[in-house]
Amino acid sequence: MKRTLIAIVCFSAGLAAAECYVRSNIKVARQSIFGAPTDIQRIVTPDAKGFQCVLRYRLNINTNWQTVEGVATAKTEEDACARAIDVGRASILEEPAPKTVRSDTQMVCGDITDIRVHPVQINDVIWESEVDIHTIPAERPYFQYKRTQCRMFVERDNKAQNLYLYQGVICRENLSAHSKWRVVDKY
Amino acid sequence: MILIAILASGCSTAPHQYQYQYHAESAIGIEQLKAIKVSNRDCANIDRTVSYVEKQLQLRGIDSAHPERLSASDAEYNTTAKIIIWSLRIGCNNPNRYQS
Numbered sequence: 001m002k003r004t005l006i007a008i009v010c011f012s013a014g015l016a017a018a019e020c021y022v023r024s025n026i027k028v029a030r031q032s033i034f035g036a037p038t039d040i041q042r043i044v045t046p047d048a049k050g051f052q053c054v055l056r057y058r059l060n061i062n063t064n065w066q067t068v069e070g071v072a073t074a075k076t077e078e079d080a081c082a083r084a085i086d087v088g089r090a091s092i093l094e095e096p097a098p099k100t101v102r103s104d105t106q107m108v109c110g111d112i113t114d115i116r117v118h119p120v121q122i123n124d125v126i127w128e129s130e131v132d133i134h135t136i137p138a139e140r141p142y143f144q145y146k147r148t149q150c151r152m153f154v155e156r157d158n159k160a161q162n163l164y165l166y167q168g169v170i171c172r173e174n175l176s177a178h179s180k181w182r183v184v185d186k187y
Numbered sequence: 188m189i190l191i192a193i194l195a196s197g198c199s200t201a202p203h204q205y206q207y208q209y210h211a212e213s214a215i216g217i218e219q220l221k222a223i224k225v226s227n228r229d230c231a232n233i234d235r236t237v238s239y240v241e242k243q244l245q246l247r248g249i250d251s252a253h254p255e256r257l258s259a260s261d262a263e264y265n266t267t268a269k270i271i272i273w274s275l276r277i278g279c280n281n282p283n284r285y286q287s
Contacts (some may be wrong), residue, residue, distance in 0.1 A: 061198065121253060143281040152273075166254050169273060187254050187269035 034060040034140060037068070037089070039127040040178060041112045042081055049073050053080035055088060056112050059128035065117060065129040119155060120168075124183045131155060131170060132184075139167075148172045150184065212244035217260070220267050228280035237275060240268045 038056040043052050052073045059068050070088025074080035116129045131153035132138045134140050150171035159166040168186030173179045229236055244250040251260050257265055277284060
């Protein structure tokens with residue numbers, strides 16, 4: 001009994017002496033960008049300062065495709081679009097820690113299509129960012145096959161509560177840097 | 188993927204001159220297919236090896252099949268064959284791909 005009382009007193013004293021504090025952890029995650037901007041769509045219009053370039057392209061950040069938009073003006077069309085790429089990239093890299101929240105409304109006209117990842121079939125002609133990059137980093141780099149640029153992709157299919165993972169190969173339709181891609185194989 | 192690593196390193200311990208069975212009318216079994224190991228030494232005969240494996244898919248009746256529509260055993264067969272084929276196509280055309 002005596003021992004129990006001593007234990008209770010000691011425990012209470014320990015509680016009284018305990019100090020609580022809030023510990024904060026800040027984790028900064030570096031964003032991993034795979035490859036260069038791809039599936040670039042642009043609308044260029046004459047502007048008082050020269051040309052205005054509205055760019056929409058896809059960038060793979062942390063293995064997820066994201067649509068990036070940038071608008072810039074310059075004396076030449078090429079300069080305007082080169083700046084628009086940088087403007088878009090800067091805005092998306094800033095997103096995890098925005099300094100302010102802004103809201104605006106813009107009317108966007110044009111034939112810029114909305115690209116998103118979706119199931120594909122062999123022989124489909126697609127934008128590169130319509131299929132995911134490979135889950136294995138070693139399989140992500142581009143390679144040459146029949147003198148065209150190709151890369152492997154993966155496709156996730158969730159059916160009947162089972163996750164199926166397919167992989168495949170897409171290759172550029174032609175040698176142009178902005179060409180679409182053909183699904184050469186999927187298995 | 189292991190096949191690809193083996194292909195890149197060129198350190199396969201499996202025999203490179205495996206027996207082709209063109210005389211067979213039916214496709215080889217999955218175990219025989221899995222036993223086909225390729226390395227960069229097979230690049231000299233890439234067309235022959237790829238044709239042989241593609242022929243097996245044809246004999247099994249699953250060439251140019253949609254993978255979503257295959258049974259589990261056919262899907263395994265198809266994937267095993269395609270990994271052999273693409274390991275050769277990629278590894279032989281891009282020798283530095285898997286070098287660190």
